[in-house]
Amino acid sequence: MKKKLFIKTYGCQMNVYDSDRMVDVLAPLGYEPTDRPDGADMVILNTCHIREKASEKVYSELGRIRLMQNDKAAEGGRMVVAVAGCVAQAEGAEIMMRAPHVDMVFGPQTYHQLPEMVVRAVRGAGGVVNTDFPVESKFDLLPEEGFRPQGPAAFLSVQEGCDKFCTFCVVPYTRGSEYSRAVSQVLAEARRLVGHGVREITLLGQNVNAFHGEGPDGKVWGLGRLIRALAEIDGLARIRYTTSHPRDMDDDLIDAHGTVPQLMPFLHLPVQSGSDRILAAMNRKHTGDDYRRLVDRLRQRQPDLALSSDFITGFPGETDQDFADTLRLITDVGFAQAYSFKYSARPGTPAASLEGRQVDEAVKDQRLQAVQQLLNAQQVAFNQTLVGRTLTVLFDRVGKHEGQLLGRSPFMQSVHADAPARLMGQIVEVAIDGAFANSLSGHVVTGETLTPAGRPVMEAHA
């Protein structure tokens, strides 16, 4: 009989990718995904540690799961409970001490060892803790069978870990040092995805533009070269990548934005702050002007580029002047969308121990609101510039209203339009006629041209 597997995923897209791979790894053991934790045979919390209260959230979720585990036991069943991801990596055995009903704790680099861990957890007396950084790469050992993309837009993990050591960030500690997959492996996975109907691939990595995978020619390939090779795969219409560091935008990658039509004109390029003093304290290794110049170069190659970024307000020692520099940078660059966060001290990171320099919560709040106000205004203004344009949209979801489909524009906005269900998974031209804070609306202009008799004569095309 099939066993039910429930995975709850927190945090970034890398975790979404990892959770999908855990499903693949566990399939040969008879586990099938379910969307409810109660009654499941295995529950995995795939956790994120990047910002505040992550571990507290995990412990309270584990409390709820314990009740379901007890119910299952009362019916004579067994629910295996696991904590995976970055909180698992950071807290390790501590989790088992605080939540003894947990059977397995394993870090992001070990899930290819899940089958052995499950056997050990189910048969053995104690729980399994695995926070190793194994010598073998999980990517070499993941099964190819059972690999089923969820829709026409898929993630593909190409790089993991980070050597940048920004002073606020836990990633170099939880995900380890930088690692790039081999080009042949990435291309094979991309071809498999396209074979399953995928039209858009987002290349993932904590610092994806630092990609330096071994090419089939034995040389090291950068991300630009990898993107050019992916663009040769028939049927792959759209390529994106996230997340990038400004220091790793090399000439070849910048050039790809102007020369590879499949590379979508949207780039998430976190800058964090506009103050050179704060950028130095963050160990970002670039200034505000470096970022401005980089954006200029990108826009020279691709004038239509939509930019996204991450900002932190209230980094230790941030003054009103530093914050004003951030607002100025945002005004100078102009973002189509962005994320902003209040600084939160992450234990073990250098910035957390800058005693006496921590910024007041109220000031952090105020600055966050100011930054969000400016970014929201820019986002609305950007969306309005799209009204009247015809954009390609990859329909990947059904809309709220009957007869409506939802998809993404090249610039990442959700677009809804009335469209027949058979256009799902297709790339269709949509004339944009409405702009909202978080989405666009429009009507399909290709995909079907009606004959006088009302029958469609043309299918959607890229």
Ligand code: 5AD
């Ligand atoms: N506090 C606030 N925001 C953080 N980020 C990473 N670490 C912290 C922290 N300690 C933000 C950064 C990063 C994004 C993924 O999360 O802006 O780019």
Ligand code: SF4
């Ligand atoms: Fe963290 Fe990104 Fe800095 Fe790496 S580059 S340390 S992942 S913020």
